[in-house]
Amino acid sequence: xxxxxxxxxxxxxxxxxxxxxxxxxxxxxxxxxxxxxxxxxxxxxxxxxxxxxxxxxxxxxxxxxxxxxxxxxxxxxxxxxxxxxxxxxxxxxxxxxxxxxxxxxxxxxxxxxxxxxxxxxxxxxxxxxxxxxxxxxxxxxxxxxxxxxxxxxxxxxxxxxxxxxxxxxxxxxxxxxxxxxxxxx
DNA sequence: TTGAGGATTGGCT
DNA sequence: GCCAATCCTCAAA
Numbered sequence: 001x002x003x004x005x006x007x008x009x010x011x012x013x014x015x016x017x018x019x020x021x022x023x024x025x026x027x028x029x030x031x032x033x034x035x036x037x038x039x040x041x042x043x044x045x046x047x048x049x050x051x052x053x054x055x056x057x058x059x060x061x062x063x064x065x066x067x068x069x070x071x072x073x074x075x076x077x078x079x080x081x082x083x084x085x086x087x088x089x090x091x092x093x094x095x096x097x098x099x100x101x102x103x104x105x106x107x108x109x110x111x112x113x114x115x116x117x118x119x120x121x122x123x124x125x126x127x128x129x130x131x132x133x134x135x136x137x138x139x140x141x142x143x144x145x146x147x148x149x150x151x152x153x154x155x156x157x158x159x160x161x162x163x164x165x166x167x168x169x170x171x172x173x174x175x176x177x178x179x180x181x182x183x184x185x
Numbered sequence: 186t187t188g189a190g191g192a193t194t195g196g197c198t
Numbered sequence: 199g200c201c202a203a204t205c206c207t208c209a210a211a
Contacts, residue, residue: 042192051192061207078193079204085192099192129193170192 001155006147009069009088013096016088017043021183022160027135036103042168043179046095050173054095065095070147073097081129101128
């Protein structure tokens with residue numbers, strides 16, 4: 001399976017968010033591999049998007065959103081959770097990223113259950129903080145290159161049927177944008 | 186230096 | 199449905 005090239009991420013953040021649906025997220029830990037198909041994403045842009053971390057200005061936390069595309073942006077929130085994003089934007093725009101909210105487990109399901117300490121398959125990776133826990137993604141993975149075969153990378157995946165567009169979840173401002181994208185079951 | 190709040194989750198009512 | 203857990207980050211002073 002081919003890894004998505006840097007060019008894939010050099011388009012409008014909203015377009016990349018849609019196109020990431022059906023792609024495969026691969027996580028290598030030691031000598032085993034975990035993978036899953038991306039089923040839900042959200043787009044976060046720059047100063048046209050009040051819900052984005054990059055809305056105001058560049059800071060220590062959000063600086064990768066202003067850098068090269070195809071790089072991971074991991075942040076910590078609510079005192080206990082990590083969320084996993086991919087930097088994506090067209091070249092004229094200074095910042096933007098796509099939040100990966102859910103994947104459909106494919107490989108290494110047992111390891112994910114171990115990591116989450118959970119038997120129920122349904123709740124394994126169907127939320128942004130759940131999937132980081134299942135894949136053991138932490139702040140250590142801030143700013144890594146997802147276009148190279150390393151600990152985490154994204155490859156070609158499956159064709160998807162239909163995209164459902166909704167308002168983004170858990171935000172105060174910017175609800176008028178339908179920038180949450182899901183694959184129809 | 187400090188305090189308020191958050192791109193969430195799971196457990197309890 | 200509601201709320202606590204829990205700590206990092208930002209912005210104000």
